[in-house]
Amino acid sequence: MPKERGGVKLAEKILMKGSEAIAEAAIRNGCRYFFGYPITPQNEIPEYLAKRLPEVGGTFLQAESEVAAIYMVLGAGAAGARVMTSSSSPGISLKQEGISYMAGAEVPCVIVNIMRGGPGLGAIQGAQPDYWQATRGGGHGDYRLLVLAPATVQEAVNLTYEAFDLADKYRNPVMILGDGILAQIMEPVELPEENKEQPEKTWAVCENHNRPRNIVSSSYPQVDVLEQINLRLHKRYNEIKNNEVRWDSYLLDDAEYVIVAYGSAARIAKAAVKMARAEGIKAGLLRPVSVWPFPVKPFQDILPQVKAFLALEMCTGQMIDDVRLAIGNARPVHHYGRLGGVIPLPEEVLGKLKELVKEGK
Incomplete structure (x- = not known):
């Protein structure tokens, strides 16, 4: 009989590398689209997904750059798909404009940052120099990301799985903040069973003949309208503060x-x-x-x-x-x-x- 943890059924326990465990956890909670660009030390995430996503009817695409990848994520997320991207420190910097657009357009997604030494191109070993970037928004525009920082491979599985639910719940990007150590170590993990029940997204731009056409945008030229958008977003950020604090x-x-x-x-x-x-x-x-x-x-x-x-x-x-x-x-x-x-x-x-x-x- 499958075990349960936190109401989530756990199907099996196997030895996995952190990066691959993150990728598998994403698939098991409905991620069917991944857009990214290779950079060490997170390359095993796209490598794993390149093989696994087609097996479950999903789409993997290596974009021509990190900038292109994040806007593909924006498009898939706006259409209602569960979508993820991953990168390492310099690549996350290149994605910041698109991440800000998604926060402004209220598009959910999961972003994995496997940090490496910096500044600049730095070194590929695990480090933690991106805390300010992650917790202060990173891009322009007075927004916030929900940022989860696993310490073990099992926790990386649990938090990645949960991140998709949180992104949909708050219509906001969620970041998994790891590093090269977590990505490369191998530990035994219990993988959750696949979640086949995805929330309905009536706000998405996907075709629906039962309602008017939706528009998902972060452009609000009228300042009074944009002010109200910001107030609504920050009310949501306060809800996250009240409901999603985690510590050990x-x-x-x-x-x-x-x-x-x-x-x-x-x-x-x-x-x-x-x-x-x-x-x-x-x-x-x-x-x-x-x-x-x-x-x-x-x-x-x-x-x-x-x-x-x-x-x-x-x-x-x-x-x-x-x-x-x-x-x-x-x-x-x-x-x-x-x-x-x-x-x-x-x-x-x-x-x-x-x-x-x-x-x-």
């Missing part, structure tokens, strides 16, 4: 020194917490799963017991701003990170924790 924790109940990390960095942080506990340091981990909306309340709940926070990121420090905002600068917030694709070791993080304890920070 480890040994947080009595923690005095709290590491804050997401994605692959959180795996390293968890190991550092175990090492710190073995040496008598009351350390814990608070892991944002939705990096937008950011989980503010759990920070406020533990604030009385915490002496200091340590943001662990594989970059110069971008999430640290959100940690400071969440606690209102009521406690010191420190940062530790390695750059350009260098992976921090748990021993290094432990060393930073010991410094904080010694200095009484």
Whole structure:
């Protein structure tokens, strides 16, 4: 008998690479269109979909560029299809104009960013330098994406599967924010059964003789009309803030020194917490799963017991701003990170924790 998790039936458990697991999860929740352009370290996503989508009656198309790919996504999404694209940091930058258009036109889609070292062309190793881009909209126009950051291959499956439902629910692009580590590691995963029930999209431009022709656009030349559109969108973003905050924790109940990390960095942080506990340091981990909306309340709940926070990121420090905002600068917030694709070791993080304890920070 199939198992269930969160109301979703799980059909099987197999060993999969992160990138391929993301692709399979998308298919199993109705994604039938993928448009993209190759860039390391996410190439196994389009490679997998190039084979699998035709097997389920879907369409895979390698576009001539990232710019072309995102507008193909816009077209398919406007027609009511469940559609996905994936890329890595520089490719996501090229897609930003189209992503803003989709937010303005209220077109749902799923965008996967497998981050790599930067800036510029950078390096292909996993890193986390795109947090600001992802959580602050990235493109022009005062919009937001719902951004989910898995830390394991199983979580990548679960969040990718759910991302299509969230995109349709809020008529907004949803981003899966991963990195080269998550994309390349292999872990056992339970794959959900295929969801064959897709929501009706009465707003889409697809042919329907029972209603007037729909127009999906992000162009509103009349400023008073555009103002109302923006107000409606931001009301929706507030609904996302109220309903879609996700976070996880480890040994947080009595923690005095709290590491804050997401994605692959959180795996390293968890190991550092175990090492710190073995040496008598009351350390814990608070892991944002939705990096937008950011989980503010759990920070406020533990604030009385915490002496200091340590943001662990594989970059110069971008999430640290959100940690400071969440606690209102009521406690010191420190940062530790390695750059350009260098992976921090748990021993290094432990060393930073010991410094904080010694200095009484």
